[in-house]
Amino acid sequence: MKPRDILFGSDGKLRSGWRAAIFVAAFIFALVLLGAIVFRLMSFAGFSRDANPALFTVLGAAVPLAAAILMGWLCGKYVESLPFRALGAWFTTSWFKHLIFGIAIGAATVSLAIGIASVFGNLDFSFNVADTNSILRTLFISFIIFAVAAAFEEALFRGYILQTFARSGLAWPAILLTSVFFGAVHLDNPGAGYLSSLNTALAGIWFGVAYLKTRDLWLVWGLHLMWNWMQGSIFGVEVSGLTEFVQFPLLKETDSGPAWLTGENYGIEASVACTFGLIVSTVAIYLAPFLKPSDDMLNILAADERR
Numbered sequence: 001m002k003p004r005d006i007l008f009g010s011d012g013k014l015r016s017g018w019r020a021a022i023f024v025a026a027f028i029f030a031l032v033l034l035g036a037i038v039f040r041l042m043s044f045a046g047f048s049r050d051a052n053p054a055l056f057t058v059l060g061a062a063v064p065l066a067a068a069i070l071m072g073w074l075c076g077k078y079v080e081s082l083p084f085r086a087l088g089a090w091f092t093t094s095w096f097k098h099l100i101f102g103i104a105i106g107a108a109t110v111s112l113a114i115g116i117a118s119v120f121g122n123l124d125f126s127f128n129v130a131d132t133n134s135i136l137r138t139l140f141i142s143f144i145i146f147a148v149a150a151a152f153e154e155a156l157f158r159g160y161i162l163q164t165f166a167r168s169g170l171a172w173p174a175i176l177l178t179s180v181f182f183g184a185v186h187l188d189n190p191g192a193g194y195l196s197s198l199n200t201a202l203a204g205i206w207f208g209v210a211y212l213k214t215r216d217l218w219l220v221w222g223l224h225l226m227w228n229w230m231q232g233s234i235f236g237v238e239v240s241g242l243t244e245f246v247q248f249p250l251l252k253e254t255d256s257g258p259a260w261l262t263g264e265n266y267g268i269e270a271s272v273a274c275t276f277g278l279i280v281s282t283v284a285i286y287l288a289p290f291l292k293p294s295d296d297m298l299n300i301l302a303a304d305e306r307r
Helices: 003-007 016-044 053-080 095-120 132-157 160-166 171-184 194-214 218-234 272-287 295-306
Strands: 123-127 251-255
Touching: 016 053, 016 160, 053 132, 053 160, 095 123, 095 218, 095 272, 132 160, 132 171, 132 194, 132 218, 160 171, 160 194, 171 194, 194 218, 194 272
Parallel strands: none
Antiparallel strands: 123 251
16 A cells, blocks of 8 residues: 555545544634633623523533534535535525424434333323423523534534545444444433443434435434423433433423333433334434435535546
């Protein structure tokens, strides 16, 4: 093998592994820089984390989201000569349809998983008796938090890294690799275990398949957003073991196990009900004839293949 072959493929392009490595390095640099600027400005403006926890939580996801989008665009532009639209975060002709499908399918999937745990396990729900204003405020604030957090995770895991491998014909290895990392970043969450990690990695495959079907981030964002928001804010279930983002959910859960079926302290994501729901939803998305890339994305993909 020639030294040049280590860096470049037979098509003369920089190999996808190197492209992904450049993005990761650029993302970390941008994250540190943007984070330092934003949080220093917040400090100068008199905002503190203790007094504004929701605002800082949103910023904690918005800053890496901006870094992932910015570096994904710049890597696409200068490493692969691609327009911003190739990243899948632009308002293409099908963006809203894909988002609505993502919201609907995400809501149906989490409802299926929780429904199975409720029917076959000891997972029950009752309406929250807290005052209406507190519930509505929680629904709104948590929606913003989950929306920004989901957008960041999708821009990072299903953004440039997955996409650049997919453009080299390595979509499935990349989906498996990013899904493993997606599961790994949740290992430190309260109550995490083998089943919760497996399901989180399976969710990564779910999202990866959704990306391949549309080649944009709108469908996967809708899936991710509704999965988290409905768990925490509607059903009152722990979201990956976390509860601090949702103070007054619409429903209150009573989880008496068994843990393998209901997830107990980690939430539904640590249950076989979740496993079943994710598998069913992944297969449904993969087979869905109404989910496909927009003409805009098809033209970009075709132009890239011709180069």
